[in-house]
Amino acid sequence: MSDASRPIIEIAGLRKTYRVGFFMRPVEAVKGISFEVKEGEIVGLIGPNGSGKTTTIKVLLGLCAPTAGTAKLFGLDAGERRARENVGFLPENPYVYPYLTPREFIELCARLSSVDSSKRAKRVDEVMARTGIAWAADRRVGSLSKGMLQRTGLAAALVADPQLLVLDEPMSGLDPLGRREVRDLIFEERRLGRTVLFSSHVLGDVEALCDRVIILRKGEILVSGVINELVRRSAKLTELTLRAATDATRAAIAGSARIVRSVGDELVLEVEGDETLHEVIERAIATGARVASAVPKKDSLEDLFVRQALRSGDDVPDAQAAGPNDLA
Numbered sequence: 001m002s003d004a005s006r007p008i009i010e011i012a013g014l015r016k017t018y019r020v021g022f023f024m025r026p027v028e029a030v031k032g033i034s035f036e037v038k039e040g041e042i043v044g045l046i047g048p049n050g051s052g053k054t055t056t057i058k059v060l061l062g063l064c065a066p067t068a069g070t071a072k073l074f075g076l077d078a079g080e081r082r083a084r085e086n087v088g089f090l091p092e093n094p095y096v097y098p099y100l101t102p103r104e105f106i107e108l109c110a111r112l113s114s115v116d117s118s119k120r121a122k123r124v125d126e127v128m129a130r131t132g133i134a135w136a137a138d139r140r141v142g143s144l145s146k147g148m149l150q151r152t153g154l155a156a157a158l159v160a161d162p163q164l165l166v167l168d169e170p171m172s173g174l175d176p177l178g179r180r181e182v183r184d185l186i187f188e189e190r191r192l193g194r195t196v197l198f199s200s201h202v203l204g205d206v207e208a209l210c211d212r213v214i215i216l217r218k219g220e221i222l223v224s225g226v227i228n229e230l231v232r233r234s235a236k237l238t239e240l241t242l243r244a245a246t247d248a249t250r251a252a253i254a255g256s257a258r259i260v261r262s263v264g265d266e267l268v269l270e271v272e273g274d275e276t277l278h279e280v281i282e283r284a285i286a287t288g289a290r291v292a293s294a295v296p297k298k299d300s301l302e303d304l305f306v307r308q309a310l311r312s313g314d315d316v317p318d319a320q321a322a323g324p325n326d327l328a
């Protein structure tokens with residue numbers, strides 16, 4: 001990381017309105033968002049389906065023009081070809097020519113990105129090994145699974161050794177091991193001083209990977225910031241497990257703690273704040289219960305998202321309908 005304050009991506013007042021159908025009905029995909037990504041950062045762009053992640057990325061890559069506002073890469077307007085010279089891009093659904101093999105496709109991308117011919121073959125082998133597609137390097141792309149295509153697209157994004165990686169849903173279609181491999185690969189890129197902007201629905205991946213997160217919802221930034229700071233701001237909760245709990249214990253803690261689980265004489269409680277915690281422990285012990293554990297609960301990014309959405313007066317249907325760690 002040569003200069004941590006240098007912005008690699010600058011988005012200011014960005015709007016994108018698509019016009020659809022015969023009557024050119026406007027669809028406001030992005031409604032005036034601003035953010036920066038500095039050199040060496042890993043930033044996650046998250047939000048439910050249709051929140052504007054891909055649109056933002058497309059404008060950033062010069063694939064579509066903004067309706068208003070600006071998008072810059074390395075200080076250059078995103079529409080300029082030179083702005084994209086140092087960018088590796090993985091599109092949402094990477095299109096890989098079906099009659100080529102991964103090796104041929106990645107080599108083609110290396111040629112298009114002017115990778116030196118003397119280094120090309122070695123570089124292609126390297127990125128194929130890193131993305132876990134080397135074993136299928138010479139199969140026809142048409143016969144590859146979704147996850148293998150995703151790995152091929154990722155290798156193509158990495159082949160020219162770009163300073164900035166823009167990855168739209170890099171984990172999509174991958175099995176748990178594949179997700180882990182891609183996480184490690186992104187970490188490794190950061191260690192090498194690269195800057196990464198990636199989009200995802202999966203909060204766990206974002207939480208594990210990013211320095212900073214930008215949560216989009218309906219084309220607007222709902223919240224953005226350093227993950228640790230955002231989640232630390234939340235209420236201090238402790239998960240308290242009691243053994244030998246009786247009805248008297250339950251009565252003694254009523255109103256001061258939320259019962260998460262009650263199995264036999266074991267009682268798992270959620271307690272907010274240090275003082276209440278001491279009080280609950282004292283009262284429980286007085287009824288003959290024992291403290292098995294008291295674990296501070298770190299708020300998750302998902303909790304934060306749901307809380308922010310509720311605060312904005314929204315009904316969060318997307319977040320509630322989704323799985324425990326998925327905004328999709």
Ligand SMILES: Nc1ncnc2c1ncn2[C@@H]1O[C@H](COP(=O)(O)OP(=O)(O)OP(=O)(O)O)[C@@H](O)[C@H]1O
Nearest residue numbers: 018019020027029048049050051052053054055056
């Ligand atoms: N080419 C297009 N023409 C018209 N509307 C579009 C187009 N592309 C996207 N949209 C609309 O813009 C909004 C934002 O879409 P976008 O693809 O940016 O969301 P996303 O956050 O990437 O969603 P997902 O998580 O499903 O990938 C949606 O309402 C979508 O229907």
Ligand SMILES: [Mg+2]
Nearest residue numbers: 053054055092
């Ligand atoms: Mg998308």
